[in-house]
Amino acid sequence: MRPATDPLPGGTAAFGPLDFQLVLLRRMADHQPGLVEDALRELGVPRAAMREANRRWQAMLHAPRRRGAGPRYRSVLGPPETLAERRVGDLTFEAMTWPVPLWPDLRFEVLTAPGGVVWNEWLVRAPGAHSPVPRTVEELLPWSCTVDEVARAFPPARPMEGTAPTRWRLAFTAPDATGRRGEYVAEFTWGLFQRLVP
Template structure:
């Protein structure tokens, strides 16, 4: 679809290939599809995007990550998304890292955050709520509306667990005497199960 890939101020180009905000969102959704295919299909319809475009965005982002001349780390995110509207600093252990955040059209009210080390390498990247964690009820745990920090703030005893694949996390938490597992991709809630 000519022109579509240049949506957003942060459309980067490498050897004739364009990768911007739309493609970045699709690349994230490709990973989210692991856990919530129905929600991704709905988002594709809303965007007017095809499954082939979703696959190509993922493949393109992967190629850029391995291309010797392509930007890496924070530079790659800036290439796709433009300059970060929010920049800050945060201590992590004995080091201080840069914090960069971008709003993305498909996830209003949330922002995509990257924590970067001194050399610009990305240590973590996931969705956050810029105003801080929200207090949620069990009924509020709707896919794509809450982030990892929300669960910790809303359910005493919540325990964060590394997920089985890159960019996957889980949070186990008690509710009405039952333990549930909220599963996340890039820090964004995808599905609720029982462990």
């Protein structure tokens, strides 16, 4: 169900949760086009709808009188499912989460610093949902793990700069199915594992 949101200029239909899922998929299509095609079929929308949702999202991000990220997510996704304070070092953040129907075991989390500046926005495991614990690199399947889960499975994982604002990378050493250890880089989009690079 779409929450009531303000239409975009020109009377365009409101941008809602389905559109936002398409935005997430648009970035993931760079690494996992097959999984994205399956997701589009599950959602019952054509590929063109994904491109259009991404175009509209970018227009919202770059509009001259754009909203802050917190109000933008609330207008698109509705009231957050959870709202809590989280401390990271000496800083206190507001953590908001929303369900994402495509991934029922995940939540979209937005961390905002004092003043409303977004510090992080990505997919995380839902409270109480089963969290995978991969033991070898073969068990790292696309869309199976979040950044935190891979970091916990293969410590000490080292964060690396992503290739785009919605991408993260972790470098780590891990065994393969034969027990041989190697150096790898895991690539994530919106916090969800996409691919492994030796």
